Amino acid sequence: MTKPRPTMTQRGYDKLKETLDHLKTTRREQISEYMGQAIADGDLRESAAYDEARMQQSENEARIAEIEYQLEHAQIIAEDAGGGAGLGARIRVKDDKGKEHQFELVGTYEVDILKGKISDASPIGKALAGKHAGESVSVQLPKGTSRFEILAVEYD
Numbered sequence: 001m002t003k004p005r006p007t008m009t010q011r012g013y014d015k016l017k018e019t020l021d022h023l024k025t026t027r028r029e030q031i032s033e034y035m036g037q038a039i040a041d042g043d044l045r046e047s048a049a050y051d052e053a054r055m056q057q058s059e060n061e062a063r064i065a066e067i068e069y070q071l072e073h074a075q076i077i078a079e080d081a082g083g084g085a086g087l088g089a090r091i092r093v094k095d096d097k098g099k100e101h102q103f104e105l106v107g108t109y110e111v112d113i114l115k116g117k118i119s120d121a122s123p124i125g126k127a128l129a130g131k132h133a134g135e136s137v138s139v140q141l142p143k144g145t146s147r148f149e150i151l152a153v154e155y156d
Contacts, residue, residue, distance in 0.1 A: 006070045007077050007120075008107035009088045011156075016074075016109070020067045023060055031057045070109055077107060084130040085153045087120055091128050093148040100151070103128065124148075 008016070031053060038050035077087045085091050085105060092102045105125055106117045118125050127137040128150070136149045 012110035
């Protein structure tokens with residue numbers, strides 16, 4: 001089974017390149033130092049520190065391979081300031097209860113829920129796509145239907 005081609009904004013692509021650089025340089029060096037300390041401490045057969053360092057090394061290399069794949073196969077989607085909410089848009093909305101939220105529509109490989117970055121393929125992302133300030137949308141979520149009034153759509 002082939003992996004789907006990752007879609008992302010140029011900003012997301014650049015951030016992923018920075019992450020890759022960090023993992024290949026700084027993080028590899030940190031793990032190497034940690035591993036060297038564990039080796040210097042003696043018997044590796046019973047060294048939890050050495051086992052931990054090897055596990056971190058394995059996870060780091062797997063993440064590097066994943067990011068390299070994403071960058072190699074990335075489809076850069078242009079941010080569209082003219083057609084309403086699209087990739088790269090910051091969208092401020094008000095929910096049914098009057099609470100304001102801000103989302104940024106991003107490609108699937110850029111999602112960071114804690115920072116309000118939602119996928120354009122998510123239920124909320126799909127509902128907001130192409131919409132403008134002043135419009136309202138209804139979104140079917142796991143806890144039921146939510147309604148959002150779009151207050152602003154902005155691009156950098």
